[in-house]
Amino acid sequence: MATSYHSRSNSLPSRQHPLAFQIDDNLSWLRASEAVSTSSSIGHKVNGLQDLHECVDMFLQLPLTQQALAQEQHRKCAEELLDESLMILDVCSVAKDALVQTKECTQELQSIFRRRRGDEMGHLNGVKKYLTSRNVVKKVIMKALKNLKQMETKFNTTCSNNGNENGAVISMLREVEEVTIRVLESFLSFISGSEAEPKLSRWSLVSKLIHHKRVGSEEDRKTNEIENADATLRSLIKSDNIKHIEYVQNQLQKSELCIQELEQGLESLFKRLIKARVTVLNILNC
Template structure:
């Protein structure tokens, strides 16, 4: 993939882009770690993260950054970060598979609910899938020791990777609680609807949210691939 440089007559300076990406990462980190974070928060976070990776790619493609990344000392750090990024790509693939399975389980729940049958088996299957996704994060260390000589570019990539893992981990945690936490009583009382109708509405909303998460991870995956290609191009100069 060819790098797309800015064509405007007054392009932003690399330092300005650097600062902007750093601020976006700090803001997103606070959002993801908030106790009040919801599925919608994570959907929006995935889109923001994809934009951040887009900003990092623009930085990678500037002549000054490419010259710095090709320096002998930085080259080692960049190659190490390229290796670590494979873990995130694998996570994105795994999460996409989980989202697909969760959507299918929710669809099964809707069918069982419409027939008026017992839904405990489907609920257990949903929770089991969500908690299975959580377990994979225990094998990953989000804390990465960065060399003090690493360039700010490499450190930004490391920060973006760590936030990506945290966001995906938080997403799996939130999803595991969606069916466990009862929400129908208040809604039913307020809107005078039956519990079954309320549950169906919540399940359809959950299905849509999982679809949004799936799209967000797909977009993020594409941006991660673009970053890797740009880095490899820079190292080949």
């Protein structure tokens, strides 16, 4: 962005209020964490985003903040932020649906492996169905990511053109939305996993499946459990060998646990985003 939060902070209403410092700290931490994208880091980012929006909602309750937002010259910008927040909520809904669909397919495939022991054709059909579903999920996510990129481009252009005219509160809210967009981009990219196909020969995969308990294997060191499960299943189809499925089941279990944790964090974030949006709506309608 053309300007930073620090360059505007002295003009914020209630600048000495602890919430202003908390928002500043949360923004700084989230920006610093952008480069890392493991399951643990994604969870921490979502939690950090929850904390940020909780602070913002409390900051919006301050009389001086509400007075600033209610000023006529800021109304248009505030309404634009509301439109953008609605789009962000739509993206959150896409992410929630993607997690639900992936979890359901993961559970269904695990059930097939348990119920149809020795039925290789049934196992292969189950894996193909899972991968087909994941491809559908990825297409939806790619579309959502494209929308976020377009929103971010428009957002940055608006901020660059009007950075000195928006007023401190509006500028701060824009920075919050910018960071929110970036975290959601990271979140969606994590759910979609890598598009790269693993380059494993038939025999290297069989060896990996047989010796999956070896400590420190390449797959086990990866940190995207959803991607690991996808890659393992794609390799399984290529190898045409599914006699050793214990390793596959282990990857699916890890993926399911990861999805459950991400679901919980996203649901809490979704509620906080709605709450902050309602607060701004109430201020503008007063």
